[in-house]
Amino acid sequence: MNWYQIKNIESLDSPALVIYKERVRQNIQSLIKMKDVAHLRPHVKTNKIAEVCKMMTDAGITKFKCATVAEAEMLGMIKAPDVLLAYQPTATKTKRLLQLVEKYLLTHFSCLIDDIENAENISKIFSEKKITLDVYIDLNVGQNRTGIKPENALQLFEDCKDLNGINIVGLHGYDGQIRDTNIDERKRNADKAFSEVIKLAEKIESSSQKKLNIVAGGSPTFPVHAQRTNVECSPGTFVFWDYGYKTQFADEPFEYAALVVTRIISIVDEHTICIDLGHKSVAAENTIDKRVHFLNAENVQPTGQSEEHLVLNVDDSSAYRIGDVLYGVPYHICPTVALYERAVIVQNNEAFDEWKVMARDRKITV
Secondary structure (H helix, E strand, O other), X not given: OOOOOOOOHHHOOOOEEEEEHHHHHHHHHHHHHHOXXXXXXXXXXXXXXXXXXXXXXXXXXXXXXXXXXXXXXXXXXXXXXXXXXXXXXXXXXXXXXXXXXXXXXXXEEEEEEOOHHHHHHHHXXXXXXXXXXXXXXXXXXXXXXXXXXXXXXXXXXXXXXXXXXXXXXXXXXXXXXXXXXXXXXXXXXXXXXXXXHHXXXXXXXXXXXXXXXXXXXXXXXXXXXXXXXXXXEOOOHHHXXXXXXXXXXXXOOOOOOEEEEEEEEEEEEOOEEEEOOOOOOOOXXXXXXXXXXXXXXXXXXXEEEOOOOEEEXXXXXXXXXXXXXXXEEEOOHHXXXXXXXXXXXXXXXXXXXXXXXXXXXXXXXX
């Protein structure tokens, strides 16, 4: 039996998100082998599942990064010691973050800033409660999505250092634009982007006599940043991995740990079949040929997709039957996970439990 095949597959409705527990554990251990747990800060945006995060804390990981207040609350609920909201919160989100700080006393929360006006707003909200929130300056190191350019960040530090209610403790640089397949080229580009972070940190530390924490990278550049000392690394996709990263970053040791299970629902003609894996079941932001790869039907070609259907071209449709199961590796696992309310958990090739994808919701209690 192949590793992905499920003995009691007849008990599963489809489409379904399936998580292989042993492989999640294997990926966590591979992560720890590459970087000391003291300098790991995994991003939970990929998994959004409390049980998966608990597997990481059980392995000794104490620091986490997240993208939403709901993800932050999920981490508070499992008593994760240290949680960075890798987002600059607007006023409404800042008030929700304050509620988390007041509610989950065993978790240390922090967030990002890249703008003085917004920093002043966070300062006001927290200082009114006589609480100080640790913050990281978010640096734009080339992705041009969020963050302040490093050459302007020293002034932001100076403008913020005397504000009540916030305490600048570090720098954050996400280099998601660096996706070179060749690890040497990826390293060159990551080193170039990171050099600006180092220069800024040295300037701030020299002028303020304050040691800064540095949080850097994601899954693509993790092997590069893992070699640095005193830098926290924040891969997220590693925990489940996906076909996109597997084909792009063959140097990384992670294995598929989450699949989508789908069934054939129609035989259209001698070269066309249809399965129940629509836009609502697998991340659909890529072109039609880069949404899912089938482990047990590698030669099929997707030709069209709608909300509940995926049409496939096949060599000979007589080789298939209605109800046949296909095991698919998503090209992009992160938004795929968020499409499911629950995930089916597999151990020893048997589906034995379900875990709620808790933080797919934008709000849990706060």
